[in-house]
């Protein structure tokens with residue numbers, strides 16, 4: 555009988571650190587600068603990424619030490635996903651939290667770390683760095699309202 559993978563048998567809270575970290579598909583969507591409308595709560599993502607984000611590698615350049623450089627980088631836990639409505643619907647943490655399966659393109663499913671890029675889910679090569687802006691508010695000029703919610707749900 556085939557053994558079920560850990561993401562189908564464990565809750566997020568039951569996973570060890572290695573399992574937890576492997577759920578990240580490397581899409582980079584959560585590293586984009588977002589704006590929130592104070593009145594409506596609407597979140598608008600942009601194509602501007604955090605200054606630690608490597609646009610071509612599509613990853614954080616200082617992940618282990620990131621909060622020293624970017625104190626407001628959110629540390630995702632099994633307990634705060636509910637409070638992060640801007641997390642993309644494609645994100646494995648959000649999906650498992652909502653009792654959805656991992657998508658067919660997820661690297662854990664395909665065994666290929668590039669499958670998230672091949673499927674057009676990631677933002678690899680599509681962002682500019684906030685470090686290149688004179689004023690952080692200039693990021694709003696790169697607003698991409700559909701970006702977080704329309705990618706690769708299935």
Ligand code: SF4
Pocket residue numbers: 577578579580581582583584585630641642644645646647
């Ligand atoms: S949105 Fe989710 S899967 Fe994508 S990089 Fe962020 S934590 Fe990883």
Ligand code: SF4
Pocket residue numbers: 584585586604605606607608613614615616617620621624627628
């Ligand atoms: S510090 Fe790293 S993980 Fe956090 S938003 Fe920036 S690039 Fe992403």
